[in-house]
Amino acid sequence: MxxxxxxxxxxxxxxxxxxxxxxxxxxxxxxxxxxxxxxxxxxxxxxxxxxxxxxxxxxxxxxxxxxxxxxxxxxxxxxxxxxxxxxxxxxxxxxxxxxxxxxxxxxxxxxxxxxxxxxxxxxxxxxxxxxxxxxxxxxxxxxxxxxxxxxxxxxxxxxxxxxxxxxxxxxxxxxxxxxxxxxxxxxxxxxxxxxxxxxxxxxxxxAAEAAKVIENAQRDINIAFMNEIAQIFNLDGISVYDVLAAAETKWNFLKFSPGLVGGHCIGVDPYYLSYKAQQLGHLPRVVLAGRSINDGMGAFVADRVHDYLQRAAKVLVLGLTFKEGVPDLRNSKVVDVVNRLQWLGHDVTIHDPLARAAEAEEEYGLSIDTDALSPERRYDAVVLAVPHPHYVDMSGDALGALVAPGGVFADIKGVWRGRAIAGDPHRWQL
CATH class of the missing domain: 3.40.50.720 (NAD(P)-binding Rossmann-like Domain)
Incomplete structure (x- = not known):
């Protein structure tokens, strides 16, 4: 036919x-x-x-x-x-x-x-x-x-x-x-x-269904490796971004970056693959290990910020969507950072220029504060969770104005590396 x-x-x-x-x-x-x-x-x-x-x-x-x-x-x-x-x-x-x-x-x-x-x-x-x-x-x-x-x-x-x-x-x-x-x-x-x-x-x-599900599982596993080495190097006071800058000069080094891995594809598809594998009687150890590492990154970031603060403090989280440049909130792992910080006793304010406030409230019970970047507002910690262009383009003076004396910048994706920030606050990155 x-x-x-x-x-x-x-x-x-x-x-x-x-x-x-x-x-x-x-x-x-x-x-x-x-x-x-x-x-x-x-x-x-x-x-x-x-x-x-x-x-x-x-x-x-x-x-x-x-x-x-x-x-x-x-x-x-x-x-x-x-x-x-x-x-x-x-x-x-x-x-x-x-x-x-x-x-x-x-x-x-x-x-x-x-x-x-x-x-x-x-x-x-x-x-x-x-x-x-x-x-x-x-x-x-x-x-x-x-x-x-x-x-x-x-x-x-x-x-x-x-x-x-x-x-x-x-x-x-x-x-x-x-x-x-x-x-x-x-x-x-x-x-x-x-x-x-x-x-x-x-x-x-x-075969076509399988091709799709492994495309994202492959990325998830590679990013999980980056997240694990970020955690290892963090224990030794080394930024993973400094390590990657050197390692990437080798011609066959695969360029993946650490970070929060959520969304409707990479953060989900490995579970579809592992479900099918277990139906077939196979335990997908690599797939599940990668997902476990990535699912735990939100808590890891929150705990490192808490280690620095050592007290209940005011924390500003910049970005709530699952990735930069989009308004998509589905399966955002920034939520894990926020929830962990709140559980640790911190007063968390969320800002995002793209996310829809009604959706954030409906899906996660979280409020987006559109005035969070006002000049009169200052925080003990600022966490750049999602590098929206709006944040990447902020001046050093504007960034410095957000942090109270003795505060900390937590730059998860390392986008402010090497940038001078007014007040020279303490800085932490993966």
Whole structure:
């Protein structure tokens, strides 16, 4: 069976977050595309040309031909459904497939027999087997249709890096895999039409799922090594950044940096891999050890700040999002720093120029103080947790004005190394 990919192809993207929106906007340039999101407020802001994720510029969003809806029924006639919903973990760090199952049930509700069988493609990060063994049966059961006859499955792992304006959806190589060669070919033509990076046809859907989950697990393990050596060198009074500056002069030294590793990918995907490994009867020692080290970095940083202060003090934490330059608060490990400092008895103030205050309150019960950098405010410790450009560009005088006499600067990412700071406060970095 062939699957035409041409000007008549209708595409629906399910989930319009950091992954789905850029994809939908790119597809809308070549295809009749509709974006579906279960949150009416998200659809409303996008219709107003506003993207709270800051991935798509207002003008580009306003001029896009992308149709928007919170009702899956509006996508019923689509030839291709692409699921781009989040795949978080629960409190026990077990995979939470709730959003994927929910999106799958929504798609199933509008599937119907047709001359051109639809393709259902998943981009959400999952462990190997979810597309075919979890989503496929749900689609069949709820729609009454037969997979491989009335509809077909495919998988193409998302590779969006929030805040990255270089490796965008229209430039990266896309891995594609369908349950038949014809599906894979159709996916290759679909994604190939929107990216200059070309496509790679994986050997199977499971291979494509596995490729995605190890991409981030690999980064997690490498960063965990950096975090562990940072802790080791800290005991000897050596900054890991001084060590790395020397080590990176070797041609084959891998350039990773220590820090807080959270977010919806690197901080989550290793748990999907370890879950699958344990299902197969294998204990993934390296994967779990890396995650354990990275999950403990927030407490390590807070404890080092406390060691310096040796008393209950006023602490300013700069940045709450999971990485610099984005408003994304999901799985932010800065929360661990804040919670530990508060547990140790400190009065913690949080500032972040990008994070949404309502989301911080709802997700973590934390308040963002927009006036925290006022000239009259001073703190016993300032912790640069997230190097947003706003903080990186601050002058030495402005930085010095934040610290009370005898206070300390804790520069987790080492972005202020070598910079003169007014008052010459004590400085600590990994």
């Amino acid at each position: 062939s699957f035409p990919i041409d000007g008549t192809t209708r595409v629906a993207v399910i989930g319009l977050g950091y992954v789905g929106l850029p994809l939908a906007v790119a597809l809308a340039k070549s295809f009749d595309t509709i974006g579906i999101d279960i949150k009416p407020e998200r659809i409303a802001e996008l219709r107003n040309g506003e993207d709270s994720t800051h991935e798509i510029e207002p003008e580009r969003l306003k001029t896009s031909s992308l149709k928007l809806s919170s009702d899956i029924a509006d996508a019923a006639d689509s030839d291709i459904f692409i699921v781009t919903v989040p795949t978080p973990v629960d409190k026990a760090n077990q995979p939470d497939l709730g959003p994927v199952r929910g999106a799958t049930r929504a798609v199933a509700s509008v599937l119907k027999p047709r001359e051109r069988p639809p393709l259902i493609i998943y981009e959400s990060t999952v462990y190997p087997g979810v597309t075919e063994d979890v989503c496929g049966p749900i689609l069949e059961e709820l729609s009454g249709l037969s997979r491989g006859k009335d509809f077909f499955l495919g998988y193409s792992p998302e590779r969006i890096n929030p805040g990255d304006k270089v490796h965008t959806v229209d430039k990266i190589t896309r891995v594609v895999a369908g349950e038949t060669p014809a599906v894979t070919d159709a996916m290759s033509r679909l994604y190939g039409s929107i990216t200059s990076g070309g496509t790679f046809e994986a050997a199977s859907i499971k």
